[in-house]
Amino acid sequence: MDLANLIKVCHQHGIRFFLDAVMAFSRANPYHNVNFLDFYIQWKPIGAPDRDPEQGDRDGFGGDLFKYNYWVEGYHPLTGVRDRYVPAREYLKAHMAHWMLYYRIDGLRLDSVNNVGNYDFLQEFKDLARQVWRDRNGSDDRFLVVGEELSVPLALVHQNRLDSLWNERFKQIVRQVILGRSSSGDSFEWSVRKLIDCRLLGFRDCTQAVNYLTSHDVGGHSNERIYNYLVNNGVADCEERIKLAFVCLLTAVGIPMILAGDEFADQHDLNIDQEHGNNKQVDPVNYNRMSEDWRRRVFDYVARLVRSARLQTHSPPTTTVFCTSILKKESAF
Template identity: 25%
Template sequence: MPSRTLETWPHGAIMLDAQHTRFALWAPDAFYVSVELEDGRSIAMLPQAEGWFEAQVNCPAGTRYRYNIDGERDVPDPASRAQALDVHGWSQVVDPLAYPWRHSYWQGRPWHEAVIYELHVGAMGGYADVEKHFPRLAELGVTAIELMPLAQFPGERNWGYDGVLPYAPQSTYGSPEQLKHLIDSAHEHGLAVILDVVYNHFGPDGNYLSQYAKGFFHEDAHTPWGAGIDFDRREVRDFFLDNALMWLLEYRFDGLRLDAVHAIDNPGFLQELAHRVREQVDTGRHVWLVLENELNQASLLRHDFDAQWNDDFHNVLHVLLTGETDAYYRDFAEEPTAKLARCLGEGFIYQGHTTRHGHGRGEPSGDLPPTAFVAFLQNHDQIGNRALGERLHQLCSPQALKAATTLLLLSPMIPLMFMGDEVNASEPFLFFTDHHGELAQAVREGRRNEFADFAAFHDPERRERIPDPNALSTFTQSAPTWADNEHTRFYRQLLSLRHRHIVPHLPGSVALGARVLADAAVSAHWRLGDGSVLQIDLNLGTTALEHPAGTHILFQTPAQDGTQLPPHSARVTLFPVGEHP
């Protein structure tokens, strides 16, 4: 047998032809491994070098199987492409070529065209129900949908960040073929599809790797989720590299959002992932790679990744809009207007600056294009990590929210909205799981204790009112309802302006800086790629400012002529080439 490489046998069950499947498991702590089939067959796997076991079996797509370790325990395939029921049960052989793609010509969209709509598939009813929203979202001006993580998790409902089988799309949402149909249908409507992937940890229930592959983890490296993953090992890196390529090549996702990469203590892995993706993807196809990274590592955005979620943008605007300064918002409470100006002029606010914990955070980012930053006023974290899941329109004035939304949708940064933002959904988005027994109790208590630093929940009795993540009602309350309203029309108007006047000129755009006008008021400028200059004046304060309007106003809210910038207002001006503000 040849030695194992990505080409000879990847992790998991790979069909060789219609009737034969190759199974490969990295189990360096096992003496004996077999493939157990649901029809009763047991096939010994041959030991290979470096802890691998491999077998070729006469079985077609749809076959249910699991691995037996040392004759003592049955476990699912950690690289299962589908689970028949849940994380503890049978894995299933999947034919990656079975789905007949209808839009195989789709090559994606350039990154600068991205207007992203983040959604939770379970809260929207599953893969088939998500598809029903595509005509509405495309008409609104959305160009990409971002799915919260799909990796199979324990139970029937979960945010997705407790996934333990990264290759298996969550079975309660639909089949792998239904997921491919969702992506195919999105492409039919001109929508790119991004998947949120979690490579920094496994969930607390259903991960069996430590029982036969202890080397998968760094026991002496701790993360908020337990022992860190050992990305120094080739087998571990390949497990996640194979996974990224599966989503992009087999499922034809248009991009990946990598969750919390600050918890991956191996920058080389991130660079290798980016390089492998660029090498494997067909020339001419647009594939986006986006980070979530508390470290604000601008260096990763210069060559390897398209953009980063800019939490700084959200956090400082949240402080200005709501006045909240609890917990991590304390890092933005001092001179928030100056911080907002830095964000608009340079990208990150924290570029080596010291946080409330006394640690330096971030790298200089002023040389990066504005499209290297994904901006948002809400996302799953920023709503769901509130104790009661309130949405922003329930926390600030309607006119201030309109002004901030104008900044979000008409700045040269890449805008992201969360499901329901466009209708000011009244439903909360709560943190929900489906754990049981002692784990359910631990999650319930841990969730409530997270808010001890928030003034409203210092009192333990008040924390008891925080919804139980495991209650079915917590999940059902989090499903938004949609009906066009004035806010929807506002989104549609702004996105129409963005696509007509800003998006075509984003390549080559640069920030020209931003300045403080007054408390809670800033003026920011960007030179677009065609030489025109975009200016956004924002006043989130309660006092009108003397700030004359020019003659090239693209949009303003509230609509008002004159020399003043009213309270809770935004004015967007687009100066033609050769004219300067």
């Protein structure tokens, strides 16, 4: 009830609320014990003699994979009519409908979509979510189903399987550009061109790309917070370069997303050198750092850029907030 009330207050202030949905795998789910064979594939390493062929190249990241191609005959869990269906698909669809109808969320961010391993189900899931949204009298242009996959599988948006994708290439390019370097064999000019126009990276319109300077995956080389990235590359005065990075982010074609804390150049308190280490999940934002003069200047500068971007697009002052289960907050304007 507390979360439902929080979302209601967000709506009263013009803020949209997104659910971070982990659909590829899970741990400690009741269906592990209730009916494992209908719902799950036990993850096994490559070469294991009893590895399930349906696993393919999917990664469970320490959990077991949902089984999205296993059809059964029986009474459908939602309609009650005897039918053929995939138990895991219906389970995830019911989960999504509960969040949309009870908590009144305004969109979904789908985690690690390539590890779902089924483009047809992703489209089925997205189409149902949009139908539930319409049944709530929602406007199509106020709803998004966004996929997160660092390899940026553009086929998912080209084939209309999902509405948008995280644009990891933006992060990679902008980090080179603010150091005065070109990216991936391009000239500096073409690095900047691709940075500010996602269509040059294969996206087809501005709603398909979610751009960011830093994501929640801050572990490992060149993934750290933008402040730490600059310091690790020998930059002593970070203020102007961070401001430049935000100019690129908030004027580029696409949907900008900001990892909470980057708007005032927060930094890591824990060691996040390991790409898959646990520290990245528990290194909270330190808002006390906003008391530092230069960080406050960065914050005020970013706030002005956000207001300017809203005015130029003639859009209402609405913020989309991605709230993940690890309490990392990311927001897209």
